[in-house]
Amino acid sequence: MKALIIAAGEGSRLKPFYSPKPLTPLLGLSLLEHVILRAKEAGITDFVIVVGHQAEKIIKKLGPGEKYGVKIDYVYNSDWKKGNGASVYAARDKIKEPFLLLMSDHLFDEKILQKLNSFYPNGQCYLCIDRNIQGQHINPEDATKVSLNHEPTIIDLGKNLSEYNAIDTGIFLCSPIIFSALKKSIARGDYTLTGGARLLAQQGKLKAIDITGHFWIDVDDVTALRKAKKMLLANLDKATDGPISRLINRKISRFITTWLCKWRLHPNTITILSFILAVAASALFFLGKKELILAGGILTQLASIIDGCDGEIARLQFKKTKFGELLDRTLDRYADAFIIIGLTHAVFLALGNEWVWVIGLIALLGSFMNSYTALHYDKIILLRQTKNQTSFRFGRDIRLFIIFLAALINQLSLALIILAVITNVESIRRLVILSHEYQSV
Template sequence: MKALIIAAGRGKRISGITKNKPKPLLPLLGLALIERVILTSKQAGIDEFLIVIGYGGKKIKEKLGNGSKYGVRIEYVENDEWERGNGISVLKAKEMIKENFILLMSDHLFDADIIKKLQKAQVNNECILVIDKNPEEYIDLEEATLVKIKNDRIVNIGKGLDEYDGVDCGIFLCSTSIFKALEESISKGNESLSGGIKILANKGKVKYIETKNFWIDIDNKDDHKKAEKILCKNLVKPTDGFISRHLNRAISIRISKFLVKT
């Protein structure tokens, strides 16, 4: 199965630490955000990627190349309207995708098990969203895309919903029906991906899978710090003894953080 990664936006809210790099290339413990998305997906069995680029697209292509250094295959599609809604970026891939696909954001980190579970699901002219019903405290609900569910279907999606049952994790299994839905949404003035999903939801064509695994949206500097802290914490093994956990491992983590920043 192929994965479509949206990497066209500028990421203004985090521009203070990107140092003239496009947001997908923002480093996090030695790897760019988009590299982490690719490598985590590869761990889940995905080896073909289509990346939508826009702002700083040349730098992204120079960094990732054809994917051979990661053991995957990467193709690109350009979005010269990257300042518009993210639904435009998804729609740009319409001519290059003719079957079901995984849809990912270049600034969302996640556990590989989420993708493994999603690949086992079945879609028929519909979409499946990964949602979190009990998001961790580091997830900003004011900025998050919220979802309302009924039975096994999503019936509403958007920011600032008065009633909601979970948070959209930015990870999807889509059929090509998403493209027609986006065209309809855009024609009505809503250029967001959520707009297209809502069109499908109104037709009863959006299911969900709940996850309790790690995920985070790197939206700003604080999110970046939180992600770094979480990833470093995960370096501490449950089997570590007291000395390893509180001395050896702590020193190793500090050295690792120092090395990736030099």
């Protein structure tokens, strides 16, 4: 299915800050790129973009779509000043089958588009609506209000509707019938998309799809842009995040991610950066001097925090790759090992007992076994979360935090013993849980 994106307008309220509006930067991507990449996640690779205001800038930036792995066709609407209905209407010759209609300034959870897969517009149109009309993400002055009956079919819509029970999200699933409706509406002098949609509603041909609870936002001004950024960042936590990650690391890594986004760094570069920090921490530990141990502890925790940023940027900018994930996991294991080697040497220098090395080897073993069993165990954690059961995950975030705390109080031997015991106990615990899970399959 093709997606038609309207990117012709001026965006008067953002204009003093960013122009053209579809290229407004947000966490390393423009608004329009966010829309394209989210639609691509839902399986759409064929786009028609209607441009108008500063068309050449947009076309120059996006090109034929190759760099996003999609195909982009452009339609120029010289009437863009008249209204967004005229822009949709301008694409009528490019689209002869049902299509997805998106706004370049409306961001959304890609799961909404996946939900649309079970609908097919046959001589009618669907509009995604949000029943949470008081939502934080909605600007009540500017939103297009929707009045719908229980079917749910839309009865009327508009910015000035006095009675309404939902909000227009700007996501349409259309049959080409929308073009006939727009033609009539334009002939009557109404150049807005809402005008065409209202005509369909009057004929009972505008159905509603309820997407309440999913993330979406109309980015019309600087306040909305700030809200959008906050919502995107809030969605970055991973289901398998451990407690230190959730309570401490993510809060800091999100700030760093915002900052790294501006630099347009590739996620794999950040993976390597986190690895270098860990190697530096390991070297500082290895030397075994008190002040270096403190610095090593801080670097360890910093590496742990930055380790979250690569995934955050990959998810934000749709740059997740199989190799990126493998590189991250592999370098994390090497980083863990180097830190434990440095740690063990520091404790050996302090205590001079060869058994320290055996404990170091056991700590390395346990640390690895945690990562090794995680490949199976995380599936159970995810399953529990879909059932809304709480789960505590003992993982890398906690291991590195223990080392950080021990370095702060210059008690690395304590960290070594705790790690040697706790990681192996945890691995055996996981094996027991997995044995029960797998037997019940």
